[in-house]
Amino acid sequence: MLSVTTASPSGAVAAAVPFATLTVDHDAIAHNVGVLRAVAGVPVLAVVKADGFGLGMATVARTALRAGASALGVATVDEALQLRSAGISARLLAWLADPLTDLASAIRLGVELGVPSERMLDAVAAHARATGVTARVHLEVDTGLSRGGAEPADWASLCGAAAELERFGTVRVVGVWSHLARANEPHPSATAVAIDAFREAVEVAVVAGLTPDVLHLASSGAALAHPATRFSLVRCGQALFGVQPVDGRVYDLRPVVRLTSRIVQLRRVPPGTPVSYGGEYRTPAETVLALVPLGYADGIPRAAGDRAEVSILGRRCRVVGRVSMDQLIVDASPVGAEVREGEEVVVLGDPEAGEPVLAEWGQWAGTIPQEVMTGFGGRIHRVHRGAARVA
CATH class of the missing domain: 2.40.37.10 (Lyase, Ornithine Decarboxylase; Chain A, domain 1)
Known part of the structure; x- marks a missing residue:
């Protein structure tokens, strides 16, 4: 923290005054959670990755949960473990890991893991067997972002492999999810193709015998502007912190x-x-x-x-x-x-x-x-x- 120490007229050293202060308004966070819940009409997963967007992950997470968020989302397993170490026991999804990541502690602590491939599924299963705890996973399908998730051609095989592991109690598929490429655009056409692809992917998962608890596609922009993307859960990050997520539209979000x-x-x-x-x-x-x-x-x-x-x-x-x-x-x-x-x-x-x-x-x-x-x-x-x- 960059600060300066001053002296009083008597020569005594006064307290250091920071050169810069970032004030985080938790009442605004709570308000924004309320707006998202009201508009979306489904449970809100508060995204608190990257140290709560730089504001303090555990502190922001507690406020979001108290304001009515139903779950938390982070990118990495390390972030998830930090929240568990801070005493936060809420439902928690970490979606960025690979087979080289140590998953044992996360599985043992009930962290739910994003799974975009059979290779990752095999790694999760191996750690689950080693710990003796059923791993809770969210299978991810790519619906047009070309970033994470299983490609459509590989999706049925991934679902089948997950269903087989479920029969042995190694994993439990608690979620199916994807991410939108154009959620910030207000016109319905921006998300139409991805919605259709996601629905088809859910049908494939059901045919494979999977019964996920939650289906989630919407990020902040989609949660507010694209009703058909909401399914049973919405993942909200930027809107939580008062950033307007949809081009040309202003929602009742407060700067944090x-x-x-x-x-x-x-x-x-x-x-x-x-x-x-x-x-x-x-x-x-x-x-x-x-x-x-x-x-x-x-x-x-x-x-x-x-x-x-x-x-x-x-x-x-x-x-x-x-x-x-x-x-x-x-x-x-x-x-x-x-x-x-x-x-x-x-x-x-x-x-x-x-x-x-x-x-x-x-x-x-x-x-x-x-x-x-x-x-x-x-x-x-x-x-x-x-x-x-x-x-």
């Missing part, structure tokens, strides 16, 4: 994060002054430059230089010049004589107050909000607040 820093140095420079590395940006007029101690090592996208904006004293101010590893420079001229060193700089905040939000940072950096959110570094101090927070 607020990122603030402060001005550590001010200077007034004449027209034509080069700013930051390379000197590519030159001030068009006399300009007040504010130095902010955040950079790309903290997750501020370097590509957002000369485009991004922050809020100072309630006014938008532009980031100018290249973003450095630890610092960025802001044209504070809109606040001019009012601004002082130590003034708060809002990097992410309340859209109703005109402050920047994740979606804007994604646009400025030429990426998506989730990439920005998961990139915030360890030097940024985290604060969790809200009545919904579970200790």
